Amino acid sequence: MTRVLVIAEHDDAELAPATLNVIGALRALAPQGVDVAVLAAGGESVARSAARIGGVGRVRLLARVENSPCLAAVWASQVAELASEYTHVLAPATTFGKDLIPRAAALRGAGALSDIVAIDGPYRFRRPVYAGNAIVTVEADPERTVFATVRPTAFSAPADEADAPIEALTLDVELPAHTRFVERRGDHRTGPDLQTASTVVVGGRGLGGPAGVALIEGLAARLGAAVGASRAAVDSGWMPNELQVGQTGKIVAPGLYLGIGVSGAIQHLTGIRDAGTIVAINKDAQAPICAAADIVLVADLFTAVPELVDRLDRRGAS
């Protein structure tokens, strides 16, 4: 029988929404419910949120001061220890999960699967390779615990609620002291989160600089959208790294994606493949994004975007 453990991603105060998608993905494999591990310094409120998610059978709270802020090396020792009770140990395919899961797997002499986008059976999964240009179906050895990261945008979060018990747990594992947290710098943008927003406005090199960025920020505000960036826009220093969308940035799946001054390189398109409607505004009709988009407007963004904002304003007013 399968026993499934999901490692909660959180900031000690709130559960990261991606965790819910992972639980949603895995509940079909967990007849007794999915166990959720909350590693934290305190973690009670995170544990309480986790206990309410549909499909959760039990929350296991590992409170230890060393657990905050999260260091993969510190968490991995504990996750590896817990893993002996489970057939599956999973986390979201975010930078958090990608950092942690392979290390925990290694401590149990196992490998891991990255970025699961479909579950065909307890030991049969699908995942993208070659920047999403191919999907492989993989069968995992059932004799070993499956360590994996799950792509949050490929699964929906449970819509129902549960009332799972919370079990406080102490593990007798020695934690490494070789890694120290120094600081975290975030841009602390206001507005919706890139990975969960229903509309995303992405700007590329075509923005030309901060003035162009301001234009798409205005559009995003008008649409209640999150702002994203191509690699070129980040490399140019116009937008922060956490906004990069693509193979090596974030994977997004909004209902509406608008790519503005973005050419649509393979590495970018892989990050938006699951968007509902893809709109491209580009002055070059031959740009690859125009072949990939659902709606293409061939125009100069410096006239099209202000015009778009103006139309939206007028709609709002009428």
Added chain:
Amino acid sequence: MRRILVGLKRVIDHGVRVHLRPDGSGVVTDGVKMSLNPFCEIALEEALRIREASRADEVVAVSLGPAEVEQQLRQALAMGADRAIRIEAEGALEPLTVARSLLAVAEREQPFLILLGKQAIDSDNNQTGQILAGLWGRPQATFASEIRLGESTVTVAREIDQGIEVLELDLPAVVTADLRLNEPRYVKLPQLLKAKKLPIETLTLTGLGIEPESQFRVIETTPPPSRTAGIRVESVDELVAILDERGLIP
């Protein structure tokens, strides 16, 4: 000797649009341009810069794969690596096998730093550095965008979903390179020609006492779900009308 080990993977060039074999057995590789994985190139560049700043004495490049990976190892030598090691291996390798092999080399070479790419752009695994650090019992800093070496520590800025995180690691440690860590140098033809004559040490998995892993079996390779063809609009008004009709705008 202060040594840096760099792991290099040969992959289909990032500019190539891959084609799948119709029988689902994988992607077409015959006649396709192969290159050094871009993240590995960045890892190597960083190692070279550290050596050029006199913070290391030697950069050793290691690659697992068939004889053809010597092309990428020669590129590494041309860029400035001091030595190159190829570990003979055929077919797709699981990250656990790669990590165990790199660990075996590390035990021999005793590096103070191992630099890898954050991910190979063919398998998109993003695992080897983390597995290696776990097996080695040493610190890891993945997705590095800045590396500063101290005497017995290394400070690494990491690109994470929330922004930038800075960690301090005791050495020896494993660091994996992200895109913005540096811009790799161009190799000039004379350097490439010179590198053609340099020796490459060859090891075998058996010699290292490593049994290739087969925890995961690839059943088939299929194309991603396709999207329906799009339409072209002529004006912003038309765009707004369609988005409105589909209920996509407030």
